[in-house]
Amino acid sequence: MRMMLKKRASVIITTYNRGDVIGRALDSLQKQSYRGFELILVVKPSGDNTFDVISRYAKSMHVKVFIQDRGHASEAYNIGLNNASGDIVFFLDSDAIAISPKWIEKQMATYESDERIGGLTGDVMGARISSSGELVPTKMRLCEDPSGWLPRRTWRRPISGFEHYRFYLSISAMPGAVEPPAGESRFLSAGLTGANMSFRRSAIEGVLLPEFSTKAFWFEQYLAYHAWRRGYKLYKCRDPDMMVYHLENHPSLTSGHGWKHFAQLRFDRVMMFFNLRIAGFPVRVPAFLAALGASLFSRVVR
Numbered sequence: 001m002r003m004m005l006k007k008r009a010s011v012i013i014t015t016y017n018r019g020d021v022i023g024r025a026l027d028s029l030q031k032q033s034y035r036g037f038e039l040i041l042v043v044k045p046s047g048d049n050t051f052d053v054i055s056r057y058a059k060s061m062h063v064k065v066f067i068q069d070r071g072h073a074s075e076a077y078n079i080g081l082n083n084a085s086g087d088i089v090f091f092l093d094s095d096a097i098a099i100s101p102k103w104i105e106k107q108m109a110t111y112e113s114d115e116r117i118g119g120l121t122g123d124v125m126g127a128r129i130s131s132s133g134e135l136v137p138t139k140m141r142l143c144e145d146p147s148g149w150l151p152r153r154t155w156r157r158p159i160s161g162f163e164h165y166r167f168y169l170s171i172s173a174m175p176g177a178v179e180p181p182a183g184e185s186r187f188l189s190a191g192l193t194g195a196n197m198s199f200r201r202s203a204i205e206g207v208l209l210p211e212f213s214t215k216a217f218w219f220e221q222y223l224a225y226h227a228w229r230r231g232y233k234l235y236k237c238r239d240p241d242m243m244v245y246h247l248e249n250h251p252s253l254t255s256g257h258g259w260k261h262f263a264q265l266r267f268d269r270v271m272m273f274f275n276l277r278i279a280g281f282p283v284r285v286p287a288f289l290a291a292l293g294a295s296l297f298s299r300v301v302r
Helices: 022-030 050-055 073-083 103-113 219-229 258-278 285-295
Strands: 009-016 037-044 062-067 088-092 096-098 117-122 124-129 135-140 167-169 175-177 186-188 196-200 233-237 244-247
Touching: 009 022, 009 073, 009 103, 022 037, 022 050, 022 096, 037 050, 037 073, 050 062, 062 073, 073 219, 088 103, 103 117, 103 196, 103 233, 117 219, 167 219, 196 219, 219 233, 219 258, 258 285
Parallel strands: 009 037, 009 088, 037 062, 117 233, 124 244
Antiparallel strands: 088 196, 096 244, 117 196, 124 135, 167 175, 186 233
């Protein structure tokens, strides 16, 4: 017998120039077993067919469309957060696909089981679209295994309170990670993934993203750290029903090459440090400078 779920859900999707793929994301939501959710679509017009695609789902789901007429990614997420009314707020990228029809239901049940849970994230599997239109899984995305590219250094020590987290806020304001035990299906992690995550509304209510960023890189951690500070726990769940596909070989906010892309991501990291300090997190200037210097010699933004 299915568990009675009392809480309401909102799903936020922000999109720009994704008319060729957003239909797959919406189709996966249309198939969800949990039907009592509102869909918040924040669209920055690009002249493509996004609105035509959205109109096909307007009658089958509770869809609210908001036009973003200025700004970048952070402003888009803030529009979504300001207009979501659910008790649990989900984030799904417009080029991501919920694999299971229980993607919402499983997470809602997890929140119902423990009022201390403030945020959840699931696995993200890369995928491509074949010549016949089929989804072909490729590999687990790099961000899903941060222990492989976040070496333990002095500046990677967790701030007090994050010692038992597998993915945590370090004293440098940059993320740190330790590899979870093999076979562990759920573990403490502040490394929520924007393509596939959710928050209890009370954990992030009133928290808006600083609107300095064109890419909103690390916005997930900004929300997660605030939820943690309010006394909530954050978890990564390795449950197939909570997994999504994320389409590869498609333009995204955090992909790119060249000095401009490199500079934008470093600028985001610097501004994140200052915003965390302003918010009262105990991050340290010497540790941040050491970590930033080390990242300049890395191919991976750290």
